[in-house]
Amino acid sequence: MxxxxxxxxxxxxxxxxxxxxxxxxxxxxxxxxxxxxxxxxxxxxxxxxxxxxxxxxxxxxxxxxxxxxxxxxxxxxxxxxxxxxxxxxxxxxxxxxxxxxxxARGISHGLTKLKNNEVREIRLLASGGLSQRQIAKKFGVSKSSICKIVHYENWGHI
Structure with a gap:
């Protein structure tokens, strides 16, 4: 010093x-x-x-x-x-x-609004025919977020 x-x-x-x-x-x-x-x-x-x-x-x-x-x-x-x-x-x-x-991915990322089990539920609801708009409203996220989750662009590790 x-x-x-x-x-x-x-x-x-x-x-x-x-x-x-x-x-x-x-x-x-x-x-x-x-x-x-x-x-x-x-x-x-x-x-x-x-x-x-x-x-x-x-x-x-x-x-x-x-x-x-x-x-x-x-x-x-x-x-x-x-x-x-x-x-x-x-x-x-x-x-x-x-x-x-x-x-950092998924719940490790500090800014995520969703949990792993919710991501699984989103994909299940989408495969069951519920619209992405309805799913987005249910989980309080954007329709584009739901689209990316459904197509494994986001949360692909789940």
Missing amino acids: KLIDGKKRNTEEDFWGKVLIPDDSNGCWLWLGYTLSHGYGTMRYGGKNRRAHRLAYEFTYGQIKQAALVLHLCAVKNCVNPLHLYLGTPHDNAQDSINDGTM
Whole structure:
């Protein structure tokens, strides 16, 4: 830590001091500092709380555009090995989550209005001839949501 303007500030050296680099430097470099509840490392740097993998990328490759996301090739959330990181878009990030099996689905997604048993009931009602409009009204969701459930575009894992 360095004293800047009378305040203690983390440095790049402090950052790398919180990283476990294995003998095989091609493996994951694990962040040993503070981690958020969902597994990503974080550190206060430059007066802001920053994601550890984003800092690792910036320290290695230079400043990145604010809109760019730093994504993992290895799917290890607390990995900060610059060789395992790349820049991507929100779409790339969502696709990675799907491919890695880490995307929240169904009741695991915090914003869902339905439960697994209701999804099964929706499909049963639709196969029995009840209109999607009637089903949507019964469950308090949109007709397009019912259509996607019935055609397995949403809730395909149920």
